[in-house]
Amino acid sequence: MAQGEFTAVMGASGSGKSTLLNVIATIDRPSSGSILLEGMDVAEMREQDLAAFRRDRLGFIFQEYNLLDTLTVAENIVLPLNLQKRPVRETQDRLQAVAASLEITDQLSKFPRQLSGGQRQRAACARALITQPALILADEPTGALDSANSKTLMQTFTVMNQSLGSTILMVTHDAIVGSYASRILFLKDGKIWNELYRGDRTRQAMYHEILSAMAVLGGEADVR
Amino acid sequence: MFAKLALRNVKRQISNYLIYFVTVALSIALMFAVNNLSYSDRIRELSEISSDMHTMFTMVTILSCLVTALVLSYATGFMLKLRKKEFGMYLTLGMTRRNIQTLFACETGILSFLAMLVGMGAGLVIFQLVVALFASIMELPFAISAYSAKGILLTLAVSLGMFLLSTLVSLRYLKKTTISDLLKKESAEKSEKYPVFWCILSILTVSGLIGSLIVTYQNLMAAFHDQDGVILLLWLLVDLVMVFLSHFTFSRTIAGMLLRSNKLKNGGTNTVVLRGLSGKMTVNSLLIGALATLLVFAIAMSNVALGEKIYSDRSIAKDCPYDVMAMLDCSEEPGISMEEGEKIIEKYSPILSRMDFQLYSSGETTLCSSILGYDVMGWTDKFMPLSQFNALLTGCGYDPVALEGQYLLITFVQGIGETDFSNKTIHFNGTTYSWTGSSTRYPEFARRAWMYFVMPDEAVAGMPVSNVCAAYTLENSRPDAMAMLKDLTYIQETEDGPEEQCDFAIKEDYRLYSNANAGTLIIGTLYVSTVFVCMALAILSVKTLSTLDEECRRYAVLYRLGADVRMQKSALFRQIGAFFLMPFAFPLLMTVPMGVIFGKVYEIWDFQGLSGQKAMETAVLISLVVAGVYAFYFFITYRIACDHVICYGPESGGKTERIL
Numbered sequence: 001m002a003q004g005e006f007t008a009v010m011g012a013s014g015s016g017k018s019t020l021l022n023v024i025a026t027i028d029r030p031s032s033g034s035i036l037l038e039g040m041d042v043a044e045m046r047e048q049d050l051a052a053f054r055r056d057r058l059g060f061i062f063q064e065y066n067l068l069d070t071l072t073v074a075e076n077i078v079l080p081l082n083l084q085k086r087p088v089r090e091t092q093d094r095l096q097a098v099a100a101s102l103e104i105t106d107q108l109s110k111f112p113r114q115l116s117g118g119q120r121q122r123a124a125c126a127r128a129l130i131t132q133p134a135l136i137l138a139d140e141p142t143g144a145l146d147s148a149n150s151k152t153l154m155q156t157f158t159v160m161n162q163s164l165g166s167t168i169l170m171v172t173h174d175a176i177v178g179s180y181a182s183r184i185l186f187l188k189d190g191k192i193w194n195e196l197y198r199g200d201r202t203r204q205a206m207y208h209e210i211l212s213a214m215a216v217l218g219g220e221a222d223v224r
Numbered sequence: 225m226f227a228k229l230a231l232r233n234v235k236r237q238i239s240n241y242l243i244y245f246v247t248v249a250l251s252i253a254l255m256f257a258v259n260n261l262s263y264s265d266r267i268r269e270l271s272e273i274s275s276d277m278h279t280m281f282t283m284v285t286i287l288s289c290l291v292t293a294l295v296l297s298y299a300t301g302f303m304l305k306l307r308k309k310e311f312g313m314y315l316t317l318g319m320t321r322r323n324i325q326t327l328f329a330c331e332t333g334i335l336s337f338l339a340m341l342v343g344m345g346a347g348l349v350i351f352q353l354v355v356a357l358f359a360s361i362m363e364l365p366f367a368i369s370a371y372s373a374k375g376i377l378l379t380l381a382v383s384l385g386m387f388l389l390s391t392l393v394s395l396r397y398l399k400k401t402t403i404s405d406l407l408k409k410e411s412a413e414k415s416e417k418y419p420v421f422w423c424i425l426s427i428l429t430v431s432g433l434i435g436s437l438i439v440t441y442q443n444l445m446a447a448f449h450d451q452d453g454v455i456l457l458l459w460l461l462v463d464l465v466m467v468f469l470s471h472f473t474f475s476r477t478i479a480g481m482l483l484r485s486n487k488l489k490n491g492g493t494n495t496v497v498l499r500g501l502s503g504k505m506t507v508n509s510l511l512i513g514a515l516a517t518l519l520v521f522a523i524a525m526s527n528v529a530l531g532e533k534i535y536s537d538r539s540i541a542k543d544c545p546y547d548v549m550a551m552l553d554c555s556e557e558p559g560i561s562m563e564e565g566e567k568i569i570e571k572y573s574p575i576l577s578r579m580d581f582q583l584y585s586s587g588e589t590t591l592c593s594s595i596l597g598y599d600v601m602g603w604t605d606k607f608m609p610l611s612q613f614n615a616l617l618t619g620c621g622y623d624p625v626a627l628e629g630q631y632l633l634i635t636f637v638q639g640i641g642e643t644d645f646s647n648k649t650i651h652f653n654g655t656t657y658s659w660t661g662s663s664t665r666y667p668e669f670a671r672r673a674w675m676y677f678v679m680p681d682e683a684v685a686g687m688p689v690s691n692v693c694a695a696y697t698l699e700n701s702r703p704d705a706m707a708m709l710k711d712l713t714y715i716q717e718t719e720d721g722p723e724e725q726c727d728f729a730i731k732e733d734y735r736l737y738s739n740a741n742a743g744t745l746i747i748g749t750l751y752v753s754t755v756f757v758c759m760a761l762a763i764l765s766v767k768t769l770s771t772l773d774e775e776c777r778r779y780a781v782l783y784r785l786g787a788d789v790r791m792q793k794s795a796l797f798r799q800i801g802a803f804f805l806m807p808f809a810f811p812l813l814m815t816v817p818m819g820v821i822f823g824k825v826y827e828i829w830d831f832q833g834l835s836g837q838k839a840m841e842t843a844v845l846i847s848l849v850v851a852g853v854y855a856f857y858f859f860i861t862y863r864i865a866c867d868h869v870i871c872y873g874p875e876s877g878g879k880t881e882r883i884l
Contacts, residue, residue: 025784027783027784047788047789047872048788051783051786051787051788051789051791052786052788053786054784054785054786055785055786055787056786058786060784060785062784066777066781066784068496068499068778068781070496070499070500070502070503070778071495071496071499075489075495075499078490078495079495079496079782079785080785080786081490082489082490082491082492082493082494082495083492083493083782083785083786083787083791084786085490085491085492086490087490088486088487088490091490092486127785
């Protein structure tokens with residue numbers, strides 16, 4: 001992946017999407033091969049370095065948000081910075097900036113249970129963004145959202161990618177969600193079976209391309 | 225079918241409730257030991273010395289049973305609520321309520337049976353250890369004691385009663401509750417709603433506690449000067465209420481207050497720890513208050529019991545400084561004369577030495593009448609010649625006293641000792657004597673006199689003798705005191721009818737009585753304290769382990785966000801440690817003022833060689849023991865939590881995947 005790229009990984013169940021995400025996220029080790037991020041082979045790193053790598057270089061967005069329910073939205077968002085032990089001033093500045101860009105400033109003092117699903121996922125995006133990671137990993141980010149909130153979230157992803165320059169790798173089953181990405185990788189039996197680049201195509205055209213590819217793949221793409 | 229399912233469920237649950245199970249078994253073991261001690265034939269013989277022993281053991285057993293039953297009901301109900309979703313699922317799958325109740329009753333039945341079996345087994349050993357401790361306190365040789373059928377049956381009956389009570393409470397809940405209630409997810413934690421209100425209340429109650437402790441201390445000191453003890457008891461009660469209230473309010477606010485500091489929150493996992501604690505302590509604030517109160521009570525009682533042993537060891541030498549002390553009243557015919565008494569004493573041990581001394585009285589009340597607050601009707605001024613007093617003093621290791629035309633008041637009553645005689649001079653044989661001071665520190669040579677005055681020998685010359693006294697030193701300093709006392713006792717007709725009287729005091733009898741009381745108090749309080757401390761820790765442990773599923777999810781998120789193993793362990797350690805410490809910190813700190821108070825008491829009673837340092841050492845020893853038990857429970861809980869919660873790395877990556 002190039003810096004600033006928004007890539008989606010699609011494929012049938014069991015094709016290896018989650019495994020790919022896990023090994024890139026360094027929570028699983030690859031049985032062979034190497035994973036290079038900014039020139040470093042993360043598969044070769046020692047355990048104590050991996051935690052620092054995840055903390056400093058990766059951002060995560062999960063299907064079930066995985067916000068800590070006992071923490072306020074603001075506390076959830078700044079948690080990765082707290083783990084990095086950044087100064088209070090810098091933490092607060094970054095929090096205000098990321099909250100403003102994702103339009104969740106009003107929600108900062110609330111607890112996750114007081115938010116809608118879409119708001120929670122935006123808070124999760126803010127948490128992933130706040131450390132300005134080299135790569136944001138999103139695992140079925142719209143899996144728990146309705147179509148309206150899914151659309152809003154994908155627009156947020158677009159802002160993150162285009163305005164804030166984030167590099168995003170997203171796993172999804174959903175062709176509509178996939179159509180927001182600039183590049184699609186199709187996995188089959190643990191290998192890249194096909195890939196699509198958006199280029200100058202509209203999102204609608206990209207969506208149809210994905211459906212065609214999925215039909216050929218014989219997969220289980222959800223069409224909403 | 226139910227038995228099989230119940231057995232499988234018990235196996236599945238046992239790892240989470242191991243600490244609770246062990247604690248219940250331990251409390252049964254202790255109950256078994258104390259009940260057997262209470263009904264032991266050997267101990268019954270000693271009960272003749274201390275008639276309070278059986279009553280005391282019965283009372284501590286009842287108190288411990290009440291606490292254990294409450295804890296048991298709480299824990300059983302808690303286990304039920306943890307699994308209510310599972311029971312709700314059984315009901316939706318078509319099982320009847322009666323089926324569910326039978327299943328739950330079978331499960332608790334199996335757990336209870338196992339706890340009783342283990343508890344009674346351990347009790348067999350603990351009983352002999354308690355007997356050994358009791359024998360050591362009584363300074364008697366240890367011998368294996370027979371178990372009492374009554375003690376065993378009582379333990380069985382009480383344990384069964386406790387288990388039945390706790391099970392019935394849970395069965396009633398299962399009967400009344402609806403399926404939707406069972407399936408509904410209960411929020412384990414809640415945030416504080418009125419932080420400012422609770423913060424103010426917290427400051428008020430903590431200030432109230434400090435204030436009540438100061439007032440109690442003042443009342444305690446006043447009580448040693450013979451002021452009203454009822455007020456002291458009331459203040460002690462206020463202290464316990466304030467301990468409860470301050471812990472109840474403080475536990476609701478402390479984490480919230482700390483969360484207001486951005487600097488503190490910014491450091492690593494502090495926010496996660498403090499937020500977790502805030503919710504947990506708010507939900508459990510009543511429990512924390514109750515546990516702190518129980519622990520303060522337990523630690524205070526342990527201090528009192530061990531202080532009593534130190535006090536009684538020292539007071540024997542003060543109460544009866546010679547092996548046998550006699551004091552006969554010259555105004556009446558003695559039931560047993562000095563010569564008859566001596567013959568009886570010689571039956572039990574040859575007499576090494578005899579020191580005769582007398583109290584003199586002119587029949588006047590010049591000095592007695594100055595004493596306020598005591599019924600001095602019928603008292604007369606009594607005097608002991610200085611030479612005899614000094615002979616008695618040097619005979620038991622004290623320095624002799626010098627009097628230059630003065631008199632010295634000797635008493636064992638603090639209030640009398642504080643009477644001011646500075647304007648009281650007395651005239652004997654043409655000489656005027658002024659008051660040189662009063663003392664409560666000397667041994668009781670004249671055991672029946674509340675007070676007497678030591679005078680230069682020439683002052684009492686020619687004065688009538690009111691009491692003839694003798695101090696004996698025996699070859700065998702530990703004779704059969706009970707038999708000797710019986711032989712030296714006679715019946716005297718009084719206005720209230722015939723009464724047993726004895727004009728002789730036997731040191732060994734004092735020692736037996738004092739040791740029996742100290743032994744009863746120490747074993748009783750150690751028993752209650754152990755049950756309280758272990759029950760408190762078991763509840764904290766069950767509470768902590770029951771939220772592990774939720775913690776697993778939190779720590780998996782932390783792991784994903786880059787918290788390494790060290791960070792996770794540190795967060796978990798602080799989270800569990802602070803929760804455990806909340807009800808423990810104050811009771812442990814209480815040992816310092818307790819040591820100071822005991823030191824002050826020893827100072828007031830003026831025990832030779834017994835300083836405040838000794839009291840502080842006892843208090844510190846108790847703190848260390850409680851802290852040791854605390855550390856044991858804490859580290860076991862922490863280890864179990866670590867095994868369940870901490871994400872160790874890619875090798876356990878599957879774990880976070882499953883959780884998230």
